[in-house]
Amino acid sequence: NDYYIHNIDECCWMKAAAMGDPEHTGGDALNVMGSLDKWTWPIMAQATGGKHFTKNRQGQPYVDQNFDNYSVEYTYADGTKLMHYGRTIEGCHNEFASYIHGTKGFGTFSKNGHWPAPSALYSGLTPNPKNETWKFPARETNPYQDEWEDLLDAIRNDxxxxxxxxxxxxxxxxxxxxxxxxxxxxxxxDDALKADPLAPEIEKLVGLGGDSAPVKADADGFYPTPQPGITKKREY
Known part of the structure; x- marks a missing residue:
């Protein structure tokens, strides 16, 4: 199915849909909390979301499985919270950033996508330059280039x-x-780890032609969508 190849963010089974990328990549680096010698992942998530539009501005129908916005509260074992907000609606305020609020101050993790951040800490609860206590001291390198160089260096030098x-x-x-x-x-x-797979037997998939895709559109070309509170055990 050519649709999947060109719209990998549209279906949950293909690439975790919009929550996987582009929305959640901004928070990936913040997902792990704790000290440097003891990282931990969140133990619970609760969230809201909704679909506001069924057609784009050209009148073409949206046939995907995404909500137009997601708000997620992640909770860690010690009670720490991580808040995620994402919206994919044309004409709205656009910001790709991650901030840290603590009892002793405020931190800019990134405010311009992944790069350049620039990262900084402040003694107050706002990014006031007068209260800046630390900032990344050097010129930031491109993390996308860095990860390739690290991988290739490991391959070349075993x-x-x-x-x-x-x-x-x-x-x-x-x-x-x-x-x-x-x-x-x-x-x-553990609920998420044990959830029913969205694409059972995906390892046997050899192509997306014909009826081979694990999730298929209905007679009108629409894919199954989530129904919170109604479909409680599966996402759709």
Whole structure:
């Protein structure tokens, strides 16, 4: 099905839909909380979301499985909270940023996508330059280029290098938030891990032609959409 190839953010089974990318990539680096010697992942997510429009401005119908906005509250074992807000609606305020609020001050994790951040800490609760206590001291390098250089260096010099587990667990955090919004339920870490697969037997998929895709459109070309509070065990 050519639709999947050109619209990988539209379907939950293909790429976690909009909550997977582009929305949640902004929070990936903040998903892990704790000290440097003891990282931890959130244990629970609760969320809201909604679909406001059924057609784009040209009158073409939206046939995807996404909500137009997502708001997720992640809770960690010690009570720490991580808030995610995402909206994909034309004409609205556009910001790709991550901020940190604490009892002792405010932090800019990134305010311009992933790069350049620029990261800084402030003694107050606002990013007032007069209260700046720290900022990244050097010129930021491109993280997309950095990760390729790290990988290629490991390959060329036979160094251990494997980010698969870290990437999978970060994606799991995204799944928790999306599941909570789509079902209208609180979702625990283990609940998300044990949830029914959105694409059963995906390992046997050899192509997207014909009827091989695990999620198919109805007679009108629309894909199944979430119904929070009604479909509680599955996302759609």
């Amino acid at each position: 160094k251990p290098y494997n980010e698969a587990e870290r990437g999978a667990l970060a994606s799991q955090v995204c799944n928790m938030g999306r599941m909570a919004a789509h079902t209208g339920q609180r979702v625990m870490w």
